[in-house]
Amino acid sequence: MKKNAPATGDVDLTKTMKKRAEEEFKATSFRVPVSLMDKLKLYSLYEKKPMSKLLCEWIESLNLEEARTRAENNQQRRNSI
Numbered sequence: 708m709k710k711n712a713p714a715t716g717d718v719d720l721t722k723t724m725k726k727r728a729e730e731e732f733k734a735t736s737f738r739v740p741v742s743l744m745d746k747l748k749l750y751s752l753y754e755k756k757p758m759s760k761l762l763c764e765w766i767e768s769l770n771l772e773e774a775r776t777r778a779e780n781n782q783q784r785r786n787s788i
Contacts, residue, residue, distance in 0.1 A: 728752035 731749050751758045 725753065725755075 728749055747758055747761065751761055754761065
């Protein structure tokens with residue numbers, strides 16, 4: 708029978724948890740359907756950040772992308788005049 712932990716020495720639990728969360732996240736990325744909440748939970752484990760912070764970062768990135776698109780459209784309008 709195989710043992711998961713070495714017989715001697717300390718086991719780095721954070722490394723083990725991170726590896727397991729990463730494997731689960733990768734595995735669920737290809738399974739259909741997986742709820743968005745499940746993916747978010749796994750991603751928050753992987754990134755070691757609370758889900759609320761991840762959601763805020765995601766919303767900020769969407770706002771930045773929207774602002775960038777608006778700026779590009781305004782620049783194109785100015786160039787066409």
